[in-house]
Amino acid sequence: MKKYKLLVAFVVVAIMVMSVIGCSAEAPAESPAPAESTAAESAAPAESSGAEAPQAADGEPYKIGIVVKQMGAPYFDYAAEGAKKAAAEMGAEIISYTGPSSEDVNQEITFIEDLITQGADAILVSTADSTAIIPTINKAMEAGVAVFTFDIDAPDSERLFCVTAGNAQESGAAIGESLAKQIDGKGQVALLTGGLGSETLNQRLDAIKEVLAGYPDIEIVATEACDDNFEKCVSQAENLIQTYPDLKAFAGVSSVNPPAAAMAIQSAGKTGEIISLGIGLPSQCAEYVDAGIIPELTLWDPGVMGYDAVAAAVNYLKDGSLPQDGQDYGEYGGKLIVAEGETVGYIPSIIFTKDNVHDYEF
Template identity: 30%
Template structure:
């Protein structure tokens, strides 16, 4: 081969390298840190409660980032409403496609039991993230933050803003969601610390900002001395806040709960909402993929695990649980978080 031919090959290889780099793909990182995942191209599927809301879109973003880093195939699909039967249909379809792992943010702790058993019998890993299932066949649970800490933090914020007295309304999304009901249980437990706060009957609005606004508006009309709202699901506090604005009750009725900065930013800026509580759902999606991959690769979890890109993550063997970390308080000072 003459020198000119060698030069042409060298230039072509350099151009190809630049093209790959321009697409955001790192040749050096193409080998999975967890072993042979890229060669096997593990298929990891996740069915959220519903698609199309910022929270689960952020989880999907984290899942995609982890899939790219660790060389797996990430499948994200689900119903457009928070439907137990709709979620089951997607899980059933994914089992029939013979993915290697399928998981959910459960709309019900028990409704998927037959499908979970079917998955495991078919040698498909089943896992849960964000909202757990109760099945003993579940092989991994990725928890966003300790439920007790979330419930207690939200109530402490509401109590302080209400000056520790008055009527308080809790609006949740769905009556069967494992995580939402667990948080409400701890909220009720924490409210025992504040005897001058009267908890009104729990209301449900579905995973809908508009639904939350409608329910909150009815609560405001029915309880003229209402002093506070807690929203249990990311779509609920913005709906409650809009109802407060519509009623001209800014400064009279406080709003807090569990929500994401993108959903409540305008209300943080206006002052209708002072604080909400959450975690980083992008990191939750990322941790979910990493954790499932460890299980598929037969890598045992340790008490503390060094997760590339996240750092130290704790594992609780009795619950088969990876814990993302402590709750995150979101207020006007850090509402620039993009999720």
């Protein structure tokens, strides 16, 4: 009997020891829990914006990717600032802001496909080629990604909406009339653009040419495309100045053109003989405006454009709505102009001269 009791006691003790060992062995399987809470805590500040963050079906903030036609260009850097401001205020997340170092639609296509794979809820695109990008935009839409264009549109794609500035034909016509006025309706002129694959830029060019066709004493001697590369545009302008000694003016439809041409004019010692005008950033052109090389230029606030594009995308993801005429995006974003039945929203343009060029930060 004593032997039986001793045996039972031994078994009980053995079971207790094994239980303790077993619990110790299982403990590491539960260790990830603290790491998960740490990650959640570190993510929390990014989601706080004062207002309740818009969320996708999985409860996470909407993920937005931005693809621009040229990274490092001041114009798109300002646009990105506005986009990030809107995302922060609306609780969305910019998961990528990227683009080629110089215009390359094939790289843009790769970036968009990567964003599809990453699970972006929306993609904003400023395209280098309005036609070549179409299949990729359509692919993203078919994958359930909401695609919006901004600045440069791809109107024949299935994109949902475009946020841009002014009407391309109207802005081009305004540049043409300004050019004709500045040179008294006579002389040789050269036209500059970013990329020949951009429908928006081509529309501006065509509008300038149409206006200048009404001035028989104005001769367009060349049209050069620099792919929005500043150094390339400077080189092109320098060559044109040498080739056409009677050249009177450059007109550019991309923001790199007026300051690049102005730099070439200044370097050639042609200040007062040749002028440069068109679409340009006041921050890049102010010194040339002050010097009289750029009598005037036109642009819009790219930060507002980026802000409104993100706001439009987030609103669509939340409730399926697209911008309407007079859509109000607040003190910073302002109001969009949307023609009835159209899927393009315009932000207002600004004319810059010596009187106001230093009043703007972009």
